[in-house]
Amino acid sequence: MHQTRKLPVLVLAGMVVGSMVGAGVFSLPGTFAGATGVVGAVVAWTLAGAGMLALVFVFQRLAVRRPELDSGIYAYAKAGFGDYVGFFSAFGYWASGCAGNVTYLVLIGSTLGALFPAFGSGNTIVAVAVSSILVWGFHVLIRRGVPQAAFINTIVAVAKVLPLLVFLVVVATVGFSWGTFSRNLWGGGAPDLGSLGGQIQQTLLLTVFVFLGVEGASVYSRYAKSRRDVGRATLLGFLSVLCLFAAITILSYGVAPRAAIGGMREPSVASVLEAVVGPWGYAFISVGLVVSVLGAYLSWTLMASEVLFAAARNEDAPRFLARTSARGVPASSILLTSLLVQALLIVTLFATDAFRFAVSLCSSLALIPYVLTAGYALKLETPAGDDPDGRSGRGLTAAVLATVYTLFLVVAAGPQYLLMTFIIYAPGTVLFALARRERGLRVFRPFEAALCALAVLLAVAAVIALATGLVRI
Template identity: 35%
Template sequence: MENTEKKIGLFSLIGIIISAIVGAGIFSLMKEMANTASAGVTILGWVIAGVGMGSLAFCLENLNSKRPDLDSGIFSYAQEGFGEFMGFNSVWGYWISVIIGNVAFGTLLFSALGYFFPVFEDGQNIPSIIGASIILWLMHFLILRGLDKATLLNTSVMIAKMVPIAIFIVCVIAGFKLDVFTTDFWGNLKSNGQLETSILEQLKGTVLVTVWVFIGVEGAVVFSGRAKKRSDVGKATILGFASVTIIYAIVTVFSYGVMSQAELKSLPNPAMAYVLESLIGKPGAIIVNLGVIISIFGSWMANTLLAEEVAYQAGTRELFPKLFTKENKNDIPINSVIITNLIVQFLLLSFLVTDEAYTMLSKLSSSTILLPYTCVALFQVKLTASTKDKRIKNWLVGIIASIYMFWVLYASGSMYLVLTVMALLPGSIMYIYVKRKNGETIFKNYEKVIFILFIALFVYGLINFKTLVQL
């Protein structure tokens, strides 16, 4: 009988998803949405994001059920459906995205602590980097003690960080004013009755906000190989996504009923603190800043688990070097954890020299998540077609998710495609090394075409580097 003592249960899987998705971003989400959209367009934006990302979540749930053999995270769908090279680029892009996110969590955590302890300033000074490094390695050794202990702590932190968010939701609903909410519902009008910014342009702006805040929805699938019950993976994905979507929509939409769009746009970060402060006074700012600290810690923990696991799974599928697959006595991929956290540590120390490089790295990490998500949607369509599945639902979720991901790529702009390639191409060195070591053919003919296209876009990106940085 399979030993499930150290496996992950349904509640812990949901905790990983919610902790990974609900990070520091939610505490400034109303400001980010107000920067690009009015109250009416914000509602439309969440409906579109809910349908699009919801379809992606159902794709993950369906693929988990139909292809239980693919338990190596979302990149295994790219590898199975579109070849080794696309599978590698998906896992490389995902891994890089999560690592850079962890660097952000380290600096953001001490930026939030700076509200109570000014010595930490903006989270990028020497005391902050020392503090972030200490927490990084404390977290490291905690994870090495076992996945069950790490996920238990993550779940506890997830519950704790939902408390201030719940307080905000109650207060913002109670303080909702319909007249404030309906003012300039579709955006500011010119004297001739036309909108200053079209609804389409406002919607394109919301895409860049909504997609990034849903990163982590795939968390349960990444750990599908370590779940107590395979069916829990699909349940956790849907329940986690639905919970977060409702929370996000309420937090942003109801904020427009407390402050106008112009007021929300002008708020400092974290914007939620100032919205709550306007309703209940100074305690509101204190509650939210404590929430930011707890939330960042939880997201940092969840994303560290995701990063080490996806690198381990890539090693088992011979996309990353074999050293990533070594496990300790607690069944934790020790080398994967060490390498992941060493990279995070290096990037944290780089702030002692300059923080300008991180601006570029952040944009690169954000853009790379689109490739594995798009591959999931397209693989859902391919699998449904190849198995002659007659169920309309499976066709619909695949087609809608695919259309949504292409809409995101269009709304993001062509420069994000270039940024993605600039993040992906350096990883090809590892891919070529692994293929040669295993004595395998490096590229198939169609993969050679993709590789050459990547090189061309990479060169174009280098030439236009200054423009890309200013995006």
């Protein structure tokens, strides 16, 4: 019998790094510098690192304690809080993936805008038109069952990691100024602990965005020599990515004043390198970004579609979403994914800062599924949990920290984007209702009906807030 090749810890860790480093890293300098100085950035990365590490432990522990739940975030929410909440989690995670794809397209448009002014910041009519062509071009390719060959993944991995390593080396050895760095410690002003909390809050949604996919590390467990290796590789890979993200952010403060970095064109990593070495730096980073983003778009489209497909197979979404093409591709789910990406692209035409709008929406949509996962882990680890033999002090600590951190993120995100997520969440309930009718089941239990009513009210409030200008995107 053919056996799966077993990989050492360092190789497994490299696979974890490859799955986490995406397009968000290319916007780190501008987003952080636009909000805070060096001190705030260090505190923000410390909080994000500790919180996400707790979430990593939660996903690892749930994979061991509930190996039969093979649909990840969606399955955990359903097992912990019922069918409707499980669907809510699946739908939100799917929508978050779609919003993430919009960030990729906006970032490509903004990158091209440096050469072709018609693309602007990635949300002009020309940029949205070209992005729409890419959306439906990828849709056709995926429908035809284009496989993600190993050499394509290798090219994408090199394209996104190599430019970042070059950036770190060049900035650290050529462009870094201690004088500039010290002036940016508190954002160019006097030390002010009072405003630090607000500054950090502005960066936390981006940290969620760049760490999206951290829950996918456990998929590599079948390649490991032992379960212990999975834990070591996940920890090593996560800490490596955290160091990479923090280094790119912190070193950038030594290149130019905070205000200048905060106002740089996205991708700001390319703009910072351009400030050090000239135009070739922007071009070098931009080429790597475009290749990386196109590969990431393909991966996230497939992943987002798979979430809806899994929900349909488990009869929590309508049967049409479980349909596959002759090549085994979940055709209906992919179509719905492409349609939402297209709709969100059109919305970016009205956004003041399209990239930050898409990042904030993507992160906010992911928060509820993360909270539900952490909540389910906490439920399992408490004395009232349904598996008393599997409880442990370490598991309870991780679950508590992850729950507190994800709830903190919900508060830190602020009401604007969380309110807007319900414009997407509330209509999604129609799919759940259709699925229940197909099975001849009652649509809602009493508490689920109350949750649905709340979601609809929040969606109506969001529409009113947008229409009256109380909330701007």
